[in-house]
Amino acid sequence: MNTIKFIQTFANPALDNFFILFTNLGGETLGVIFAIYFLWFKDKRYGYKLAFGLSFSLLINNFIKIIVNSPRPIGTKGIRSLAVNTATGTSFPSGHSQGNAATFTSLFLQFKTKKVLLISIIMMILIPISRLYLGVHWPIDVVCGSIFGIIAVLISNFIYEQAIKNNIPYLYLILSIILLLSLILFRSSDYIKAIGGFISISLGYYIDTKYIKYNPNSTSKNNVIKLFLGLFGLLIVLSLCSFIIPKGYIRDFVKYFSLGIWASCIAPLIFMKLKLSN
Structure with a gap:
């Protein structure tokens, strides 16, 4: 709670708008845009790889949310909460932080350039901070969400590469x-959406x-x-x-x-x- 309160001591209208913008870019939003871009226009194989990484991460996130069923800080005394429409489901782990980590982990593993690494680090810092600043997640939610997103992509990439290597597209x-x-x-609701995707x-x-x-x-x-x-x-x-x-x-x-x-x-x-x- 003290971490959220400290971050919110810097609150002002400009930062409110800045972090609302970033939190809406987070999660799987940018990941879906990138996946469609590669699927339709650039590199179909990587487009599928990114799409599988994102959807697998989303599955893990919502499965853990059901099991843990942790309440959000919304409504907690001393914490103000903004953009609560972006806070669906329970609190742990942060879906925005996890989807964001999955997206930029996948992009870095694919391209491995200093530019992509720098952008990935910036996004993997700003999105979790945005969730704390907006008062919709606890610190442990965003930290674990980011870690789970990285792990999910590593697992998904391994499965995808095995499917290609062994020619088993039905895997x-x-x-x-x-x-x-x-x-x-x-x-x-969110788990069913993830399964459908x-x-x-x-x-x-x-x-x-x-x-x-x-x-x-x-x-x-x-x-x-x-x-x-x-x-x-x-x-x-x-x-x-x-x-x-x-x-x-x-x-x-x-x-x-x-x-x-x-x-x-x-x-x-x-x-x-x-x-x-x-």
Whole structure:
């Protein structure tokens, strides 16, 4: 508590806006943007690698949240809490810190440059601080969240490399079955969203590897068209799920599954059918 209070002694409107901006960039937000960029435009193999790392980290985070069920500092006397809409689920570990750590650990392991390392260090400091400054997490939440994010990516990368090395693209589908069975015992909105996303990426990866074989290389003009079509499709999928399916666990799963399938499988197939990719 003293750590949060100390950080909040520097509070002012400018810092409020600064940390609200950074906390919204944190979590898996930037990671998803990077993953889609690599999947659609640059390096499909790394795009999947990053997507698996993020979704695996999110699964671990929400599974631990269910088990620990730790309360947040929101409402604690002496602590002010801002941007509470970003604080879903329980407190330990911090999902924003973990998703952020997973994203930038993956990026550094892929590119291994001083520039990427510097940006990764800055982000892995600012995002956890933002969660403390906003009064939505305890210090142990952000520290452990960052550590879990790094570990999750290392494990996910190992599994992904084994799947490629041994030519077993269905490996993630096997893990998906196990995750579906886990819903018998463990269930929360965020955990179901994470499972929906992971299964969709697993299925999309299998379909693309076996049948589509998408090549992201293209001209600048075609990339602009791909970006427009891809984002428009994501918006349509999001709108349909939000307006047609009643709020609840089913919508949580279907929405994240549909978004993942569109990004990893349907959009690349459309790009190829329209000859927007080499």
